[in-house]
Amino acid sequence: MTRILITALLSASILTANSQHLTILHSNDTHSQIDPTDAPEDLGGVIRRKAIIDSVRNATPNPVMLVDAGDAVQGTMLFTLFGGEVEQKLLNHLGYDIQILGNHEFDNGIERLAANLRNAQPVVLSTNYDVDSTALRGLIRPYYVREIDGKKVGFIAINIEPAGLIDYANWKGLRYLDGYDAANAMAWYLKHIEKVDRVVAITHIGWDDPNGLNDQQLASRSKDIDVIIGGHSHTLLNPAPYVPNATGDSVLVVQTGSKGRWLGQVDIDLSENGSASSKLYKLTASKNKPDEVIEAIISPYRQKADSVGAVKIGRAAIDFPQDSQQLLNLLSDFVASRGEEISGANIDIAIMNKGGIRNGLSKGSITKGDIMTMLPFDNKIVVLELKGKDLLENIEIMCSQNGQGVSSGVYISYGADLKPISATIDGKPVEPDRIYRVATISYLANGGDYMKPLTRGHILAQSDSVIFNDIIDSLEHGALKGRKLKADDNPRMYLKK
Structure with a gap:
């Protein structure tokens, strides 16, 4: 990819049914915010998110993927009481293709995380966590490849260093691999051995942490990564920036803030000199539609949460x-x-x-x-x-x-x-x-x-x-x-x- 086209908030890519395109919808740091945020803000919510997802899937002629960049949990009573069970059911129901781990996925320890992920329908990725000596063994892949009309897109996931951030007892046995080294090595492997046409890094390292691994530095040090879909820092990148990489090409970096207030979209033209573009959907009340299936999933959990929480x-x-x-x-x-x-x-x-x-x-x-x-x-x-x-x-x-x-x-x-x-x-x-x-x-x-x-x-x-x-x-x-x-x-x- 020789250059990235950054679009304005409401700009749209022109896609045709015969073109080699991939659309990726993305979320990050939703933090168990299943309902909209409190008034007067009143943004987000799973039902509104699904309405946007469905509308894009129905209106877009090319393949549409849905990915989450971690911290789907922790922040409401539903996680406090049920430990991530309801959030995983909703990720499954919304049809996520890929999910990665944020630091809060470890809040109840690796054993409980593994129990949740055994029920996960999305592919769970981590490129720089070695989990072979933990209960997560066999539940996480280092990369994933999607083929679209003869073109291939490789996905990797880069996670934050747990030491000093996550309670050690909750990640004991996991081995952290340097994020920059792991990202560059796996991206090189995908481009040169798997012969993918594009590499997308889904990350939970933050946009601008001055003291550690972050998306800006990952982009600038990379050679084979084309798009970074980020999380952790709760940054709303609007418009999404491009960052020059180590060879002078540009890497599109996106992130959607927190609590599911926004849903992001990346469109990738997979032709030889194709570009990537991005836009954001603000999840307002106008996007709200009833969804009986989601309500049926949430209802038994909500009843118990309300019986405790309303006192x-x-x-x-x-x-x-x-x-x-x-x-x-x-x-x-x-x-x-x-x-x-x-x-x-x-x-x-x-x-x-x-x-x-x-x-x-x-x-x-x-x-x-x-x-x-x-x-x-x-x-x-x-x-x-x-x-x-x-x-x-x-x-x-x-x-x-x-x-x-x-x-x-x-x-x-x-x-x-x-x-x-x-x-x-x-x-x-x-x-x-x-x-x-x-x-x-x-x-x-x-x-x-x-x-x-x-x-x-x-x-x-x-x-x-x-x-x-x-x-x-x-x-x-x-x-x-x-x-x-x-x-x-x-x-x-x-x-x-």
Whole structure:
């Protein structure tokens, strides 16, 4: 492929019944968002997605494939309660041809993931995960080839490095292979040995991660990849860019944001000098059509989820948007107070990661479902004894991430270079030689979000329950009972200007 034609959002390729074309519809990071997002946004939803898929399949004379770039799970009560079962049934029903693994597919461990994938009708790909020593053996292919009118298209999948991102217990036995090396080697094999005409890389590595593997770098370092269909960073690439590769040719890179708000389309002209084009479909209410089969699949799961999730347990005095300072402060302080309850000792600092918060809370009534979807992961609150030098090293990592949540009385500033300037607890600088009591969640205590220094701590106590159940219990029977939730909006980790 010598050049890529990038189309505007609503532009369309002119295709004929006799031309050698392939259309690929693609999604990524839908995160169990089976229903549309809440009003007033009201976007996405599986029924709207299927309406677009069906319309493209019916209107397009050439073959149409459907692929997902990972993280189809985690984010609503349906995953929390049923562990990915309903999402896999819907991928099957929608007729996906290929699915790949995101990091959240591992949230319940490899055994549960394997159980779900045994029922998968799409081809499951991973080019750079060696799973032969795990329960995933035999369920995942390294590549896939599709033939269209005498032309061949090869598909590969590049996954994110799990170390520091996924709890090790959930991917134990899997061997990670360098993504750049695996992609280039497999793309070369497909072009030169399998004699494919195009190579499409489906990835879950993100568009622009500055510290690791990403789609921009993959495209620029490649020689034989023609299109990258990406995920992980929740980036809406509109218009989709092209990136010059190592030989000066162009690679089309696409991604559709998150929660199924958009569906992407890539059209590939498979003639010798053919190009690829892309467009996006915004899934609005106008695209909504009833689908009795989808409702029948979801209904038994929804009934159970509603019976649990609809129970009112408290009230919020204000709105707590997902990315708000108030919510981050509220949860960090809860981790501190719960840490004191389970350890019977004062907590010096609590640490809560932004990535663990998946939804916000609205002013007014709070239900069990609100708490479970806000903090859906199976994390438990843990109390550690940690040396000051390790805490300072961890603070440096948190600053490099543009700050995380910390408890009241902790103030940490950092510069434009994301390097720490000061770190104080109750007005006193963190001392390298002192031992600190740190309350956090088990994911971070195990080195998640690259917080490896926390793994050097000595565990003093751990909650018997996951964090969302701790909060539910506190709202029903404990310190939060009868209180309207509120929190200050003062930044505790902040960029010093």
